[in-house]
Amino acid sequence: MKRRAALLTVALFVFLLPLAWTALAAFGLVPDNSSRPPSWAGSFSLEHFGEVGVAEPAFWQELTTSTIAAVTASFITIAVSYPAAYALARSRSRIESLVSPAFVVLASLPAMSYVIPLSDLMRRVHLLDTLAAVVLSEAAVTAPLAVYVLHGACRQLSAEFEEAAVLDGAGLARTLILVVLPMVAPAVVATAIVVFVIDWNLLLVPLVLTSGELKTVPLAMSDFFTFERELEWPVAASALVISLAPVALLVALFHRALQRFALEASGPESSDE
Amino acid sequence: MRLSRRDRLVLFSPLAVLLTGWLVGPALLGLLSTFTTYSPFTTSFRFVGIDNYLAVVRDPQFAAAARNIALFTATAVPLEIIVGFAIAYLLREPFRGRAGLRVLLLLPWLVSPIGSGVMWHFLLGTTNGFVNFVLGWLGFPDVSSPLGDLGLALPVVVAVEVWRLAPFVAFLFLPGLSAIPRDRWDVARISGASWLHEVFDVALPAIRPLLITVTMLLTGFALGSFDVVLILTGGGPGTATMTPALYSYAQAFETNEWPAGAASAWLIAGAVLAIGFVYVRLASESDSK
Numbered sequence: 001m002k003r004r005a006a007l008l009t010v011a012l013f014v015f016l017l018p019l020a021w022t023a024l025a026a027f028g029l030v031p032d033n034s035s036r037p038p039s040w041a042g043s044f045s046l047e048h049f050g051e052v053g054v055a056e057p058a059f060w061q062e063l064t065t066s067t068i069a070a071v072t073a074s075f076i077t078i079a080v081s082y083p084a085a086y087a088l089a090r091s092r093s094r095i096e097s098l099v100s101p102a103f104v105v106l107a108s109l110p111a112m113s114y115v116i117p118l119s120d121l122m123r124r125v126h127l128l129d130t131l132a133a134v135v136l137s138e139a140a141v142t143a144p145l146a147v148y149v150l151h152g153a154c155r156q157l158s159a160e161f162e163e164a165a166v167l168d169g170a171g172l173a174r175t176l177i178l179v180v181l182p183m184v185a186p187a188v189v190a191t192a193i194v195v196f197v198i199d200w201n202l203l204l205v206p207l208v209l210t211s212g213e214l215k216t217v218p219l220a221m222s223d224f225f226t227f228e229r230e231l232e233w234p235v236a237a238s239a240l241v242i243s244l245a246p247v248a249l250l251v252a253l254f255h256r257a258l259q260r261f262a263l264e265a266s267g268p269e270s271s272d273e
Numbered sequence: 274m275r276l277s278r279r280d281r282l283v284l285f286s287p288l289a290v291l292l293t294g295w296l297v298g299p300a301l302l303g304l305l306s307t308f309t310t311y312s313p314f315t316t317s318f319r320f321v322g323i324d325n326y327l328a329v330v331r332d333p334q335f336a337a338a339a340r341n342i343a344l345f346t347a348t349a350v351p352l353e354i355i356v357g358f359a360i361a362y363l364l365r366e367p368f369r370g371r372a373g374l375r376v377l378l379l380l381p382w383l384v385s386p387i388g389s390g391v392m393w394h395f396l397l398g399t400t401n402g403f404v405n406f407v408l409g410w411l412g413f414p415d416v417s418s419p420l421g422d423l424g425l426a427l428p429v430v431v432a433v434e435v436w437r438l439a440p441f442v443a444f445l446f447l448p449g450l451s452a453i454p455r456d457r458w459d460v461a462r463i464s465g466a467s468w469l470h471e472v473f474d475v476a477l478p479a480i481r482p483l484l485i486t487v488t489m490l491l492t493g494f495a496l497g498s499f500d501v502v503l504i505l506t507g508g509g510p511g512t513a514t515m516t517p518a519l520y521s522y523a524q525a526f527e528t529n530e531w532p533a534g535a536a537s538a539w540l541i542a543g544a545v546l547a548i549g550f551v552y553v554r555l556a557s558e559s560d561s562k
Contacts, residue, residue: 004363008374011360015381015440021403022392031406033399038409080287087284090276101486101556105549106296108490110497112518113542114296116525116535117303120313140295143288172280201385203500208526218387218500225391225504233401240388247383255376262448264483 019244025237048238055235056220063242066216069131069206070199073138077146077195078188080139085150086176090159100151106144111204119208129210137205142195149194152262153187154180190261193254197247217243300542307539312531325536335537337512338520345431345516346495352435353491354484357442362476364443365450375447382441390504393433394420420506426513430505434498438491445487449480482559489552493545517541 024030028045031038052059088096118137119128127133157180165179181188203218210219221239224231251258276284292298307325311318329335360378364371384392396402397418405415419425453475461471477484499518502508508515508523517537525534 007359008363011363012374012377015378015436017403018392018396018436019380019384021396025395025401030401031403033401033405033409033415036409037412038406076291080291083284084288087276087281091281097557098553101553102549104486104489104556105493105546105552106292108493108549109296109300109545110493110499110518110541112497112499112521113538113545114300114303116521116531116538117306118295118299121299121302123313136291137295140291143291143296147288172276172283197383201383201387203385203387203503204522218385221385221387221391222500222504225394226507233395236391236395240384240392243388244380244384248380251379251383252376255372258444259375259448259451261444263445263486264449264480 022237022240025234026241028234030234042234048232048234049242051232051235052239052242055231056224056239058215059217059220059239059242062215062217062220065131065214066200066218066243067246069134069138069216070196072131072135073142073199074192074196076135076139077142077199078150078192081143081146081191082150082181082188083176085147086154086180088147088151089154089157096151096155100148103144103148103151107142107148111141111202115204115208118205122209127209129214131214133209134206134214134216137209138199138202141202141205142198145198146191146195149191149261149263150184150187152264153184153260157183186257186260187262189254189257190259193250193258194261196250200247303535304539304542307532307536310532311535312529314529314531321532325532326540329533329537329540332533334512334515335517335520338508338515338517341427341512341514342496342498342516344427345434345498346492348428349431349434349438349495350488350491352431353438353442354488356435356439357487358446358476360439360443361446361450362472364447365453375444379440379444381437381439382444384437386437386500387504389433389437390501393429394418394505397429421510423510423513426506426510430498430502430514433505434495434501437501438494442487442491446480446483449483450476453479482556485552485555485559489549492548496541496544 026048028042028048029040030042032041056062088100091099122128122133122137161179161183162175165175170179201218202216203222206214206216206219207222215223217239221243308322309318309320364375364378381389397404397420399405399415399417402418404419408414408416419429457475457479458471461475466474497518498516499522502514502516502519506514508519518541521534521537521541523534524530524537
């Protein structure tokens with residue numbers, strides 16, 4: 001057990017030190033490597049967070065765009081994936097065992113392999129530079145993974161409850177929403193959060209579908225760097241902290257539900273804590 | 274519950290519309306266009322067979338990109354799996370503070386690839402980075418960022434991606450490892466098995482389906498590497514970190530060589546689909562067992 005504690009400490013150090021270094025810089029504490037030995041310079045301040053809006057005047061607007069796009073896209077992903085996942089879980093096992101891994105393959109398909117024609121298609125239907133195109137494309141990126149995970153959750157349910165509901169005269173929609181959904185709710189919430197994080201961080205999809213007016217946070221950050229504008233480390237660090245905060249908060253709040261994000265549902269979940 | 278054909282159609286159609294319109298449809302139209310000179314910038318186009326593909330694979334830049342991505346995938350994916358598995362293995366049993374650790378150790382994955390690129394650009398840089406901070410304390414002179422070094426750039430990009438994705442792999446492995454019944458670990462422990470036996474005889478067989486699914490996802494992500502490389506090195510120095518996705522993007526959107534861009538993008542898709550074919554066979558076999 002001592003060994004486990006030691007190894008976990010090392011892991012925490014390796015994975016969190018870069019983030020701690022960034023957080024310190026965001027609050028104004030930066031190392032000065034020019035002195036010997038290197039020292040810490042600057043004092044604690046919050047002003048760098050304000051400077052983000054000076055370096056990138058549209059930053060707060062971009063944060064809003066990112067939030068709206070990721071929230072809407074996650075809702076659409078779950079709304080279209082859940083019925084399909086349920087249908088897949090209740091399909092003949094021969095079909096299910098071939099179709100469900102195909103969704104993993106789709107989830108693994110890099111966006112680059114289809115965004116070139118996608119951007120052309122969106123231009124032709126006059127959806128370039130619209131939030132609608134960004135949202136629907138983001139929803140499509142994450143839908144295959146959502147179908148796969150939710151299908152695993154539905155598969156674990158015994159069909160008795162649904163059959164009872166149908167015998168009571170409930171239709172398909174009622175059964176799905178009032179009977180099945182409450183039972184798979186933890187998995188749905190976990191999937192929605194993972195999907196939100198993926199959408200929040202997407203670059204390529206919004207990149208090829210917009211030409212500058214509409215920007216998400218990753219897009220704004222990449223523009224900043226590719227156009228080689230000078231950016232101070234504390235300001236960049238502040239922007240990083242701001243863009244990480246919403247997803248970190250979400251994950252911390254829902255950490256218990258997130259344990260139900262199982263790619264391969266295997267046996268009854270062991271609950272803890 | 275038994276679903277009628279009509280039920281199934283109703284349940285699948287919203288997903289089918291979304292995927293056809295915004296993922297599979299564009300991908301297939303793209304595939305068709307790679308056999309032509311089609312480009313949105315010209316009015317007419319003609320059929321050219323596999324000429325676009327030949328032009329791409331003969332381009333030394335693409336050859337460098339293919340070599341880099343092979344190296345990248347072959348090192349990043351196993352490292353992500355090993356480190357991710359190790360973290361999940363250490364967290365598999367409940368103990369005080371585990372919930373907090375799980376959240377903290379997931380943080381790197383929550384940083385976007387772009388954000389991670391920006392962060393590591395500064396951390397590896399000279400003035401405010403931590404590499405030189407540590408070196409300075411040890412009395413060594415400053416070194417310039419390894420991202421500008423021909424030999425070091427690719428390994429550093431691999432390391433940055435492992436830092437970002439290993440926590441996600443741990444997150445994916447944890448439910449599988451936690452679901453292994455306690456008595457199986459106990460049996461291994463009582464018989465005096467070392468941790469190596471626990472890993473190979475208890476853990477890995479139990480999570481085999483999970484392991485191959487995670488490998489599939491990571492391989493796809495690795496073959497499509499774009500964001501993090503774009504920020505860290507832009508493909509350089511020279512072509513040291515050029516990837517097929519960066520190549521494809523530059524061809525289609527920067528130099529307006531649309532057919533070359535579309536064809537090279539389909540080479541990435543083809544590689545992922547070929548691996549996906551093997552994956553589907555493996556997964557459906559272990560499913561029917």
